Amino acid sequence: MTVTYNSSTHLMGFLDSVRTSEDVAMPVIVADNCSADLDAVRGITRTYESRLVEMASNLGYGGAINAAISMLPAQVQYVLISNPDVQLHPGATSAMLDVIANDTQVGSVGPRVLNVDGSTYPSGRQLPSLRTGVGHALFARIWPDNPWTRAYRAGSDGGDARRSVGWLSGSCLLVRRTAFEEVQGFDEGFFMYFEDVDLGYRLGKAGWKNVYTPSATVVHTGAHSTSTESEKMLRAHHDSAYRYLEKKYSGPFLAPVRWVLKAGLSLRLRLLARGQRTP
Template identity: 30%
Template sequence: MDLSILIVNYNTCQLTVDCLRSVFDSETDFNYEVIVIDNNSSDDSVETIGAEFPQVKLIANKNNTGFAKANNQGMEAAEGRYVLLLNSDTVIPKDTLHIMITFMDEQPKAGASGCKIILPDGSLDKACKRGFPTPSASFYYAFGFSKLFPDNPRFNQYQLGHLDPDQAYPVDCLVGAFMLVRREVLETVGGLDETFFMYGEDIDWCYRIKQAGWDIHYYPKTTVVHYKGGSARRRPYKIIYEFHRAMIVFHRKHYRKHYNVLTNSLIYMGVGLKFVMALLKSRLVRPKSVIDPKETCVEVGM
């Protein structure tokens, strides 16, 4: 088996079906398997996916284990020499799998790679190529310096906005929406850290992959569409909490020992302030009264 594709589903039935259709439309000479891990969805995801895609290995959890643990379950069942983390709210072109596996075969030092990811409006999903969120990189990003000085490398350490998104180059980290990882990496680094529920686990994984001596590459010779936030929009407060908790977890794990008590305290206070501001903002934004039809199979008669 050349490739194991892991897709975590949580109440995104139609998005996942669309993603799977794009996967099985792929044109490649490589052998691949698809493993879907359902995190106790309350919609008809398990029944629909099982009926339309009998070739899929379907793991149906009895509770929502989170993104990291669910992917680790998939990795345990995976047989491929590469593992691809693929979000349920993505659609891939027919040649994506072939292009990315060929690239990895030609780059034996590459532990992981990702392609160019765009949003439905055609804009770049900036998370697809990033630097590590060091305190300075996070500060410049959080307070808007990267937008004020888009061509300055110093102020664009996190999202790397000064680098051409149509050129290939090594990066610090990719996004878990599309992340191709070599089997040897799993054997030496291990899987995702389950301390992270649904944010930060991809950055942490990339950090450990680079620490182990592997390269990480951004390779924009193929483009994936990311509808982004399909399952997240259903529980906004939980999402906001997990997003900010992930910042604290990552800093404590990798950076805390490099800074004094005062600096660490200021960082935690900054994250706390952003958390409060995000909560207040979410209360001011009126929620959608109509469910997006792309998120339910019932809407299309399935």
């Protein structure tokens, strides 16, 4: 299943890869978040005999996925969630299914995600601690090799070994439906960004494993639908970062920490937004 938002130029490639990646046909649901190119999406889904679900409003990535999963027949046990600008390599779904079906404690499985240049995107990461997360957020752009960013990215560069991780990229992952529904799916308070980090965090808290498996490979061409809304997306990213930290560090005695985080993220947003507007 995938979510479209002005994504028709990429949808055909995704659906074609789904059709050719496995020996058996896989039904696909396309959840559309009120795209301006909806007519094109309708035509593509008809061509590929996929089911199109048109949202009445833009629910965001997680909201659209939740709505689509709720419409699935009860017998569906596993759901592949993917961005429309992802292309599956042959056997990718089977490889992920083999992992999740043979370990009842696995709640989600993610593949090796390649960039278009063939490099590996860090799609399986450990959950950031407060120190590494804040240090990475504050210094990654101005001091790329800072120790907090190195710690945040440690062990997230792909690799050839299957391993348990804190969270998996929402660009492509296979979820066990019972696990997904146990944690009530994606938190729809994340309109965009961090919904995958939060899902991995809550699955782990509930006792499920998130597993990265390099035996499955996909290619992700990038976040095309947000490329023309840079300042708006910066704000969404920072809002989502704060929501995640607020949820994770929610105790009353941590209120001063949350105040400092909010102030720091607000300052960072203003500085980055000012940079976007500077000619």
